[in-house]
Amino acid sequence: MQRVFRRAFSGRDFLWRHRCFSQLAQSEISIQEKDVLLPKMPPFDYSPPPYNGPSAAEILQKRIEFLSPSMFCFYKKPLNVVDGKMQYLFDEDGRRYLDAFGGIATVCCGHCHPDVVEAIVNQTKRLQHSTVLYLHHAIAEFAEALASKMPGDLKVVFFTNSGTEANELAMMIARLYTGYHDIISIRNAYHGNAAGTMGATAQSGWKFNVVQCGVHHALNPDQYRGVFGSDGEKYAKDLQGLIDYGTTGNVAGFIAEAIQGVGGILELAPGYLPAVYGSIKKAGGLCIADEVQCGFARTGSHFWGFEAHGVVPDIVTMAKGIGNGIPIGAVVTTPEIAQVLTQRSYFNTFGGNPVCTAGGHAVLRVIEKEKLQENAFVVGSYLKERLTSLKEKYEIIGDVRGRGLMLGVELVTDRQEKTPAKIETIHVMDQMKENGVLIGKGGFYGNVFRITPPLCFTKEDADFLVDVMDHTMSKM
CATH class of the missing domain: 3.40.640.10 (Type I PLP-dependent aspartate aminotransferase-like (Major domain))
Known part of the structure; x- marks a missing residue:
């Protein structure tokens, strides 16, 4: 798998694929195929009100002009978050995302509890x-x-x-x-x-x-x-x-x-x-x-x-x-x-x-x-087991660690040498966002997924997260 990945992501071919994979709608995949291939997000009984504010592009331009140049954004196409409810976030178009980062381990009860x-x-x-x-x-x-x-x-x-x-x-x-x-x-x-x-x-x-x-x-x-x-x-x-x-x-x-x-x-x-x-x-x-x-x-x-x-x-x-x-x-x-x-x-x-x-x-x-500590233990243990099973499937996953709903997944290009998979981490993270899951990254080498969702996370959410990660890695 590693050899295939390195070959697919070499030279100009890598640049083309990286740009292509980061588009919101992958035109080469039909809607029917996407319905078959992509995991389904758990149902959620909430629809945000219409958003009439500035677009992501307009906000980004203002950030560049008026905010500190030290500020940076996740993703090739930065996300304009305008609404949140419990473990979900919504963008300017009303699209729902599973928030598995929790604003950097900050949102514990859920957005707008x-x-x-x-x-x-x-x-x-x-x-x-x-x-x-x-x-x-x-x-x-x-x-x-x-x-x-x-x-x-x-x-x-x-x-x-x-x-x-x-x-x-x-x-x-x-x-x-x-x-x-x-x-x-x-x-x-x-x-x-x-x-x-x-x-x-x-x-x-x-x-x-x-x-x-x-x-x-x-x-x-x-x-x-x-x-x-x-x-x-x-x-x-x-x-x-x-x-x-x-x-x-x-x-x-x-x-x-x-x-x-x-x-x-x-x-x-x-x-x-x-x-x-x-x-x-x-x-x-x-x-x-x-x-x-x-x-x-x-x-x-x-x-x-x-x-x-x-x-x-x-x-x-x-x-x-x-x-x-x-x-x-x-x-x-x-x-x-x-x-x-x-x-x-x-x-x-x-x-x-x-x-x-x-x-x-x-x-x-x-x-x-709401017994959120107990939920963090039960759902976190389940999620860690599922991520560990994913490690057995993909050589690029070098380590799964943490406890409760504070979990890390480290990507490496060589398990023996533990070579940090920096570019691959960015790619997987970007693709997971395109498929509706938001996770963070960290570690000294920037090759570790940080999974720190709101403590109201469910097993269905955990399944969706892992299924999206599985789907993304299967395409590499």
Whole structure:
């Protein structure tokens, strides 16, 4: 299969095929043939209202003229999303797409979930914003609800606007509390793009040439490409070596995702976090769990990603799923550690905005009421099994990994060498969009499909996703 694919996608022939495959309607395939060949999207009882706004082409032109040149779009023909309902999105023509990316693991309850929308609208009608210098029940009640989901003494909440901001604050707290400066993170990690978090991020494609100091990057406990395979304790010894040889022997803290999102849905090797947490504690540091992508029931087996490793961090950061799309993040820590911020004035104008916190509280209620954690486990396990069966069918699939509804599919042109299939990944992703399925991509080489749909995803949705991927790969 690999030889056929490389031959078909070589030279000018590749360019012609790539352009042809990316067209919305493949004219060489009759409607009757498409009805036979293409998988059928599950039925859904919703039709969006007519869209009368600017076209995709007009919006793209305005983006080019008025927005940052750093912004980029997925797909050769960018998608103009104008409507959303639960696990589906709709374009300007009213065409429905299965959203298996969830706005980068952000939409957990479903697009425009009625309970979340109602909470946001009702609060907006009463009070859109004031300041945390005044009292408001939405802020206090959401903090209490969040604290009830945390283990141990983790019960003090600081609200922020994003995951980057939450991680910035967590790292500062660790440095203030311990009196040390050095932070250890893991290679291939992504923790944000501000001054401190860019230092903790460990992928060159996300790092600018600005001062980034005080952060050391340990070997990534990558079970697919890592030098020690799935032996988490061996990777932990490397981190201990960083402490012994790269620091004074004392560190401020350690920050890690239980499952690396931007890094390509990489679940840390078993045994790694318990061993590392022990080393960090001995060095006087705090342990920070970055739950921005894998928190809020997404992994299915647990509400928080770190819980699968049997550890309790000192600080937990979160965003994305916390608001189902509302810009809000949070840092949760213990009362003792939280006291360090009283050394000076710490303030956040929008951290705890009543509209955002009312919406976030509604998200927690929906997760509980609709048993979305259980659904993430059941549907995610089923989807992973189906993707694994696809791996047995196509040599280009090198690895299927993750848990719950946070899954990754890595494409390689050679399974032995694990050569990243970058161009093929873009092709499959583009074709799946043409056939009605939206997925993300990531990983250091950009060759990993990131499947992080809303937690209301069904088995029928999972079947459609895999069938479309199967159909696309069968055409290569």
